[in-house]
């Protein structure tokens with residue numbers, strides 16, 4: 584029996600669930616993913632198109648599709664959180680890993696477009712971890 588994983592946007596308007604039956608997990612460092620996430624990479628899990636049950640809020644999902652590249656983003660129009668969407672060729676469902684609740688078993692298998700990584704990423708990953716905000720210097 585497959586584990587059921589729930590997901591939602593930050594404001595809770597959009598909720599869904601998926602079976603923990605994932606095919607691939609990639610970190611994408613391409614410039615477009617940097618821009619649209621506002622961060623160093625996107626974390627995308629791929630699964631089958633029909634592996635999703637929407638619970639609420641689908642009318643609040645906006646999808647951006649890049650006119651030239653195979654690049655899309657679906658997001659809650661209230662809070663901007665990334666949400667699952669079908670890829671351009673309609674062969675897979677792309678799930679932004681951060682919208683899933685709870686731990687998942689699959690681990691990222693590759694960092695794609697790694698050469699486009701920002702020059703602060705490696706140092707950022709090696710910087711000192713804190714549990715919460717840094718309160719003093």
Ligand SMILES: [Zn+2]
Nearest residue numbers: 592594659662
């Ligand atoms: Zn939201």
Ligand SMILES: [Zn+2]
Nearest residue numbers: 611612613616
């Ligand atoms: Zn990308």
